[in-house]
Amino acid sequence: MSEVNRAQIEEAVRLILEAVGEDPNREGLLDTPKRVAKMYEEVFSGLKEDPKKHFETIFSEDHEELVLVKDIPFYSMCEHHLVPFFGHAHVAYIPRNGRVTGLSKLARAVEAVAKRPQLQERITSTIADSIMEKLEPHGVMIVVEAEHMCMTMRGVKKPGAKTVTTAVRGTLAEDVNARSEVLSLIKN
Numbered sequence: 192m193s194e195v196n197r198a199q200i201e202e203a204v205r206l207i208l209e210a211v212g213e214d215p216n217r218e219g220l221l222d223t224p225k226r227v228a229k230m231y232e233e234v235f236s237g238l239k240e241d242p243k244k245h246f247e248t249i250f251s252e253d254h255e256e257l258v259l260v261k262d263i264p265f266y267s268m269c270e271h272h273l274v275p276f277f278g279h280a281h282v283a284y285i286p287r288n289g290r291v292t293g294l295s296k297l298a299r300a301v302e303a304v305a306k307r308p309q310l311q312e313r314i315t316s317t318i319a320d321s322i323m324e325k326l327e328p329h330g331v332m333i334v335v336e337a338e339h340m341c342m343t344m345r346g347v348k349k350p351g352a353k354t355v356t357t358a359v360r361g362t363l364a365e366d367v368n369a370r371s372e373v374l375s376l377i378k379n
């Protein structure tokens with residue numbers, strides 16, 4: 192099952208190659224439109240996924256303390272320039288009423304949200320809101336650190352500049368000490 196219109200992408204890539212002054216019919220470029228279509232299907236595969244669906248897996252476990260999955264690597268595509276931005280997401284939540292999800296599901300949700308044309312802020316808040324809605328925890332804190340190729344290889348050209356975004360909900364939004372604990376666990 193094809194998730195994107197590959198033929199349309201191939202046509203568009205041929206047009207771009209022509210527009211930049213390339214010859215889409217030269218040997219090295221002949222299969223490029225097909226490769227790019229396949230790549231877009233992969234890097235935008237999150238568009239067909241609802242991140243919340245990953246939180247259907249709920250274990251009844253009496254743990255109302257912090258759970259943190261940190262250093263989850265992700266790759267996304269900046270929606271302004273369609274070039275990659277990539278880094279790590281750290282996902283913390285405090286379960287309530289025994290509603291604990293599978294650890295891998297937190298990383299799966301990051302993947303689903305990242306694999307779309309995106310903004311880093313939206314990745315951060317979408318993960319937080321999905322967890323709040325489905326797990327109804329005491330609190331959630333998401334920290335995302337990323338490097339944007341649109342700031343590295345073009346434009347302002349500042350390689351190494353990192354963007355850090357956070358989204359905090361529930362008790363973690365109110366409790367400065369709990370937030371500091373999450374941050375120190377992420378750092379160590």
Ligand SMILES: Nc1nc2c(ncn2[C@@H]2O[C@H](COP(=O)(O)OP(=O)(O)OP(=O)(O)O)[C@@H](O)[C@H]2O)c(=O)[nH]1
Pocket residue numbers: 269270271309310311312339341342345346347
């Ligand atoms: N807030 C936010 N901005 C982003 C993100 N990814 C890229 N951008 C910014 O989007 C902005 C787009 O600015 P524009 O002025 O419309 O486009 P531009 O002329 O290509 O801008 P420059 O990158 O400054 O050359 C730039 O400042 C990018 O750094 C993101 O995830 N979040």
Ligand SMILES: [Zn+2]
Pocket residue numbers: 269270271272273274339341342
């Ligand atoms: Zn960009």
